[in-house]
Amino acid sequence: MIIIAKSTVAAQHIAQVLDHQNPIKPVFVHDNRVALAGVKTLPETELQEVKSEIVEIITNHHSAIKSSRDFHPEDTIIKTPHSVIGGQHFTFMAGPDSIESPAHVEAMGKAVKAAGATVLRGGAFKPRTSPYSFQGNGEAGLKAHRAAADALEMDMVTEILDTRDVDLVDSYTDIFQVGTRNMQNFALLKALGKKQKPVVLKRGMSATIDDLLNAAEYIAAGGNDQIILMERGIRTYDNKYTRNTLDVSAIPVLQSLTHYPVVADASHAAGVSKFVAPLALAAVAAGAQGLMTEIHDDPAHAFVDGAQALTPDEFKLLADKIRQIREAIK
Amino acid sequence: MIIIAKSTVAAQHIAQVLDHQNPIKPVFVHDNRVALAGVKTLPETELQEVKSEIVEIITNHHSAIKSSRDFHPEDTIIKTPHSVIGGQHFTFMAGPDSIESPAHVEAMGKAVKAAGATVLRGGAFKPRTSPYSFQGNGEAGLKAHRAAADALEMDMVTEILDTRDVDLVDSYTDIFQVGTRNMQNFALLKALGKKQKPVVLKRGMSATIDDLLNAAEYIAAGGNDQIILMERGIRTYDNKYTRNTLDVSAIPVLQSLTHYPVVADASHAAGVSKFVAPLALAAVAAGAQGLMTEIHDDPAHAFVDGAQALTPDEFKLLADKIRQIREAIK
Amino acid sequence: MIIIAKSTVAAQHIAQVLDHQNPIKPVFVHDNRVALAGVKTLPETELQEVKSEIVEIITNHHSAIKSSRDFHPEDTIIKTPHSVIGGQHFTFMAGPDSIESPAHVEAMGKAVKAAGATVLRGGAFKPRTSPYSFQGNGEAGLKAHRAAADALEMDMVTEILDTRDVDLVDSYTDIFQVGTRNMQNFALLKALGKKQKPVVLKRGMSATIDDLLNAAEYIAAGGNDQIILMERGIRTYDNKYTRNTLDVSAIPVLQSLTHYPVVADASHAAGVSKFVAPLALAAVAAGAQGLMTEIHDDPAHAFVDGAQALTPDEFKLLADKIRQIREAIK
Amino acid sequence: MIIIAKSTVAAQHIAQVLDHQNPIKPVFVHDNRVALAGVKTLPETELQEVKSEIVEIITNHHSAIKSSRDFHPEDTIIKTPHSVIGGQHFTFMAGPDSIESPAHVEAMGKAVKAAGATVLRGGAFKPRTSPYSFQGNGEAGLKAHRAAADALEMDMVTEILDTRDVDLVDSYTDIFQVGTRNMQNFALLKALGKKQKPVVLKRGMSATIDDLLNAAEYIAAGGNDQIILMERGIRTYDNKYTRNTLDVSAIPVLQSLTHYPVVADASHAAGVSKFVAPLALAAVAAGAQGLMTEIHDDPAHAFVDGAQALTPDEFKLLADKIRQIREAIK
Known part of the structure; x- marks a missing residue:
């Protein structure tokens, strides 16, 4: 109530x-x-x-207030040094899954910038299912990422896993990313609510729409209104051919309920590179205001999730089609 | 094996x-x-x-053989009196949820034909969750549906619920439809396998991709190769804002595995008219070869599922955008 | 309303x-x-x-009326020639998955009767995911099943797949069984509603509690009040180690909402014989009024679902523990 | 591999x-x-x-090694000052959802101890879906909890939400608890891996069995082998009558795969007090080695989750039945 x-x-x-x-x-x-x-x-x-x-x-309203379009009808538009996110704008966020080396992240950044991306993604702290998998290059990764973003005049977005790292990551990144497994890590959300920097909040694997809005509210309640919601596929009963199930309806549903920008991550939804493009196009046709995509020039040897990475050329083709779909649905 | x-x-x-x-x-x-x-x-x-x-x-192959692209690489293309379904073709199937009266189905047919539909949908036998809900107008509905299709030079598609009705429905319709709840009604699938008439097979609410291919195989094994697979939303943990979750990835996944046309039903996936268009556009962007949509000129008084019906005008707008998206993803 | x-x-x-x-x-x-x-x-x-x-x-009541405890507070108790099902009674239903031969079904019946079973289960019409899998022995199976039940003075329960077979199956069986895939085959439910014979109605793979009550209502609305509801595992996101997920909470939930007996099928829920016993005990501890179990003397060579069959000895051990748990929770 | x-x-x-x-x-x-x-x-x-x-x-082995029974066949048995957890032992963990006051937690502890509990549960840091819900009494709660546990000679178990609180909570508690929403908060798991104190690890809402084992492996890989796995209900498509779906099969499945004790939380699975007892009995019959239960003497005024709390009397009755079921399944 x-x-x-x-x-x-x-x-x-x-x-x-x-x-x-x-x-x-x-x-x-x-x-x-x-x-x-x-x-x-x-x-x-x-x-x-x-x-x-x-x-x-x-009555009969989810408990998120600051996130609700009922109390804030107009779209939130977020401005970073090199991007405008939300409203009628469309933002490409792309880059390697993990930061492998300074040269590699810069090369990948160059490729995605050429295709239209303004935000360079990459992970220095990787949340892996197994403790024996590569956990990311840590601060060295952050440094390389920052350097590449600066050199290319792009924004940097990177994942944060631990409240103890908030200041460290803050000193490098333009945009924080909270991953699927931490969507309800409330301590982390509260810590980010005290920063004045955009946060990409990825939907949890089995988070309802209301759960996601309430998670955003943790950040907003702390005073940080720069929130970008990301649909990235949910867990359903069938994952034989794709890693997750892109819940494409979440995009228009969220847009009807909240004023925050809603973007999609087709890479994690598909889990297999050949299905990334159709899912990305679907998300855009459904109204997504941005897209995050993982790319790699040598997917077979990527440190993490190579199977779902597009090559730079595939990404370019996809970006062109996306611009046409944006035109079509205007 | x-x-x-x-x-x-x-x-x-x-x-x-x-x-x-x-x-x-x-x-x-x-x-x-x-x-x-x-x-x-x-x-x-x-x-x-x-x-x-x-x-x-x-080894490591689902058990469907005739349905498999591995054994039948080229697309199946289905020809009905007024439509070509599959391959590079796109087919609009639209009409009221249930056949309410001869005049109403004809009026709805006229509207959808004007927007580009060649197949007129409508239910005479309705599978309703409760036995106390309207169960459809039966043979009178079939007659009115046939008359409207003939008058408009459109194809007729209608749902079949009972093996005992196969010959009756066959004497009226151009295309059989098997609904979600009957996807694994194997007796019905076998009966339709003996007919030489196209069958739209809707995915079950929690059917895996392999389950759907195997259900198609029941029809194919009987000798009927004219099968159209339909994604219509699956059941997941969140149905507060939409009735089902459109599994948009099923479209490219199925197209990679089978040669049958893959179409989408955005109406049942959304369950709410305002989300039908974005889901339909998403399905088309993902590669759907056709779309089934429910329309009604007075949704508030529709006999069945009015909440998810588009008005004729909304349908026209949607059909125009779909043609543009088809252009964009060529 | x-x-x-x-x-x-x-x-x-x-x-x-x-x-x-x-x-x-x-x-x-x-x-x-x-x-x-x-x-x-x-x-x-x-x-x-x-x-x-x-x-x-x-208001705020599911649409099933005759199935509802609100309108029929006392337990429905079903009497068959050899069993009393419902209320404080506990019924063992056991036997082979499919009827393989007259000798085999009689041997299996003898074994389960010795362990306390009064209902002999067995399938003559088998709903298989693939059309190329064994589809059951048909009427020959029904005959063998009936003969064994008569010889052993047990009740016969067998699955019905097709409205056209209702009279045939009726002429043999004591109890009809409607399988998971046909829970919303409304034509079949209506046909069984006109018979005066108990029906075991298995929950659909992704049927909600309300869906199940409404499916039962189709039978009840036709005039047949002898309904036994069966929980048999639902489809969830994890099926690596078990075939389905036994929704043990469905048992007390259903018992609070309906007066019909609620029984469990641990065999299909587990899918692997080593987990059948713990699931069966769990279902009984949660209040199940009966248990259906598949047994086979040579599981490796069972025609269908051998992996989930208990041997006669394992079944006897399980039945003894079940009786102790029934004592414990009185 | x-x-x-x-x-x-x-x-x-x-x-x-x-x-x-x-x-x-x-x-x-x-x-x-x-x-x-x-x-x-x-x-x-x-x-x-x-x-x-x-x-x-x-090959074909989940990536958890230290957690695997294949490499550590015998049961892990954990000894705390007042409890022995694992193997053939059964442990009752009970108490209020949140620590409301020193007097209240002591009164609740007294009641559950009388019924056989040796571990006193209670939350000082509460992970709530909405930021506007009560977030727990923090360190004051920890103090009151510790004092009650000491006075009653019980073990204390409490939830930890933030890596920055690990030392603080460590200075009070006997057993850490990691909640559902933090099951894959890998930073937190790593931090707890460096402590020599038992950790109750609750299964995530849509965590697979393998996900849970891998999460446990994060703790074990750090050097802490005192892990207790807890099944507490998963998220499925139906939550009208219960909050979650108790996956009772997870109990024997986990026990076949890992040597760690497996316990159940029937309170969160049910979400409604009237279904807590049947679910608890089911979990025990399936082999759970312990049970966590929330109790409250005035559920209607509980600070958190009163709807699912048992009264002290209900808990006593349940504990007695559980002991009988343990006897029955020996």
């Missing part, structure tokens, strides 16, 4: 009256409206004392 | 030698090759006697 | 007033109450004319 | 030869065997140079 109070003072008073164990919080929303979050559904009788201070009571 | 025999005679001999309870069947595939289906994985020693009659042993 | 009318006459009048396309049906429930099924949710204003004839309006 | 080397020296040499980007690691397993983890599947030709140093090559 969400209560909209007449004013900040009213909100504080209502919170005081209704509060018990749960610290009810006033959340400032557009047009001087103040929403009270964390209120349990209450019978009308318990609201008598504060009735005159209430503008509206909203 | 699939065994390819040197000849028909060889196949019959191998079947005789290896057969125990399972009636191993020779399946004729392209170029005079004969595949033996239903063979359990056997150690080499048990194959000694027939080794010289074997051309090839294929 | 379910409306409870004052009387049959009232129900008929209300149905007349509210009816449009949907044939609203009066459903007789306990204590002379008459429920109106198939009513769409209506605003109060549209009910003015019939308000005085309405006893109660129930 | 797992390679078993003849000796430590051999392992180091093989690692050197085969290593490229992936740091192949020798993992010491029982009986002086050394397994090489992180080896990609290689053709025989690439192994020529080190062939004589290899004892065995194991």
Whole structure:
């Protein structure tokens, strides 16, 4: 249940009256409206004392407020040094899965920039299912990534796995990325909520739409409104031919519910390079405002996830088709 | 395990030698090759006697043979009086969910034909979750549907629920449709395998890709090779905002595995009209060779599933965008 | 929305007033109450004319009425020649997956009877994923099954796949079985609703609890109240080590919602014989009123699903433990 | 692919030869065997140079080695001040969902101890879907929890959410708990791998069995072998009547694959108190070596998850039945 109070003072008073164990919080929303979050559904009788201070009571709404288009109708548009993300803009984010070497990330960056990418992706800290798999090159990777992004005049996006690394990663990157397995790592989300830097938040493997909005709300509640939501495939009963199932409907659904940009990662959804392009095109046709793609010039020897990497040439072809689809669905 | 025999005679001999309870069947595939289906994985020693009659042993292959592109590389193209389905062709199949009246189905048919549809869909036998929901108008519905299709020079496609109705429905329709809930109604599939008429086979709610290919194989094994596979959304853990989850990756995956046309039903996948268009566009961008859409001029009073119906105008707009996307991905 | 009318006459009048396309049906429930099924949710204003004839309006209820414990509080208890199923009774149903020969089914029956089974299971019509797999011995299987059941003074339960076979199977069996793949084969359910013989209805692979209750309602609506619901494992994202995921919670959930007996099939849930016993014990501890188990004296050479069959000795051990657990949870 | 080397020296040499980007690691397993983890599947030709140093090559094995029963056949038994966990022992872990006050946690502890619990559960850091929900009492909660455990001579188990809190929580608790949402928070798992204290690792909402074993391996690889695996319900397509779906088969499956104790949390699986007992009994009948249960003396006013809490009396009744089932399945 969400209560909209007449004013900040009213909100504080209502919170005081209704509060018990749960610290009810006033959340400032557009047009001087103040929403009270964390209120349990209450019978009308318990609201008598504060009735005159209430503008509206909203039931049947997911608990994310700052993330909700109901309280923030216009699209959030995020500006980074080299990109504009959200609204009618389309952003290509591409690069190698992991940062392998300074030369390699720069070469990959050059290739994707030529195809239209403005954001250079790459992982220095890799969340691998097995502890015996390559865990990323750590700070050396961050350095190489930063250098390549600077040289190419691109934005850098990289994954953060640990609250203890937030400042370190912050000192290198333009955009943080929170991976699927950490979508509900609330300590990490809170830490990123205190930064003034965009965060790409990837949907968890079995996260509902509401779960994703609430995860975004953790970042927003801390004061950071620069959030980019990413659909990357969910876990379903069939994964024989693809690694995950791209939930393409999540794109228009999220766009109807939230003002944040919604982008797609077709590489992890497909898991196999030959299906990356059709899934990417599908995501764009469904309205995605950006695409993250993994590329590699020698997929067979990629340190991580080579099977799902496009070659630079395949990426270029895909980017051209995407621009045509954007034209078609205008 | 699939065994390819040197000849028909060889196949019959191998079947005789290896057969125990399972009636191993020779399946004729392209170029005079004969595949033996239903063979359990056997150690080499048990194959000694027939080794010289074997051309090839294929392991790690789903059990569908006639449906497999490995044995039939070129696309199957299906010709009906008014449509060409498969290959590079794109087919619009549209109409009301259920046949409500002769006038209504004709009006809906007229609208979708104007937008480019050549196949008029409509249900006379409706598979409803509850026995107390409207079950369709039965033979009266079939008659009205046929009359409208004839008047408009369109093809008719309608769902068949019961083996006892196969001849009845056959006497009216151009294309049979097998619904999600009957994808593994093997008695029905076998009955349709004996007809020489196209069958639209909808994927079951939790059918794997292999399950769908095997279901198609039931029809093909009976002698009917005119099969159209339809992705219509699968059941996943999240159905708050859409009725099902369109598995858009099924489209390119199926096209890589089978030669049958693969089409999509965005209406049932979305379940809500406002999400039908983005899902339809996504399916087309992913390579779907056709689209089935439900329309209604007065969705609020539709007999069945009004919430997911497009209006004729919305359908027209969608069809135009689809043609542009087809152009873009050529 | 379910409306409870004052009387049959009232129900008929209300149905007349509210009816449009949907044939609203009066459903007789306990204590002379008459429920109106198939009513769409209506605003109060549209009910003015019939308000005085309405006893109660129930919202937020699944659409199954005759299946609901709300309208039929006491347990349904089903009596067959050799078994009492439901309530505080526990029924062992066991036998081979498919009827292989007269001697074999009788030997298996003898073994399971010695362990406490009163119902002899076995398939003459087998729903196989591939058309090339063994499809069952048909009527010869039914005959052998009947003969064994008679010789051993047991009840016979066997699967029915096709509406055209209902009379044939009826002439042999004591209990019909509807398999997972046909749970929403509504034509078949309707046909069985006209028989006065118990039906074991297996839950579909991705059927919700409400789907299962509504499927049962198809049988009940036809006039056959002898329904046994069977949980047999659902399809989830992980099937590496078991064939399906036994949804053990479905057992107490169903028992809270419906009065029909709820039994479990641990064989198909496990898919591997070594996990059949722990799953069976779990189902019994959760309150299952019966258990169906597949056994075979030579699992490696079983015609169908040998991997999940218990040997007669394993079954005996399991049956003894089950009796102890029934004692423990009394 | 797992390679078993003849000796430590051999392992180091093989690692050197085969290593490229992936740091192949020798993992010491029982009986002086050394397994090489992180080896990609290689053709025989690439192994020529080190062939004589290899004892065995194991394919088709999940990548967890220290967690695997294949390399550590006997059960791991964990001893805490007041409990013995694993093997033939059964451990009751119970207490309030969150630590509400010193008096409350002590009262709850007293009640569960009387019923047989030796481990007192309770959360001071709560991972809540919404940032506006109660997030736990933090260090004050830890203190109260510790004091209650000491007063009652019980073990304390509490959840850890953040790598930065590991030392803090370590200074209070006897057993760490990693929650569902952090099962693949690899930074946290690595941090706990460096502690010499038991860790309860809850299965992720859509974690496969292999995912769970690999997550455990992160802890084990760091040197901490005191791991307790917990099944707590997975996310499936149906959550209308229960919060999650208890995957009861995970219990015997895990016990066949790993030597770690496997326990169950029926509270989160059910989500509704009336279904907690049948699920708990099912888990025990399936072989669970312990049970975690949430209790509250006033569920309607619990700070968190009151709907799924048992009252102390209900818990006592359940504990008695569990002891009888343990007797029955011996």
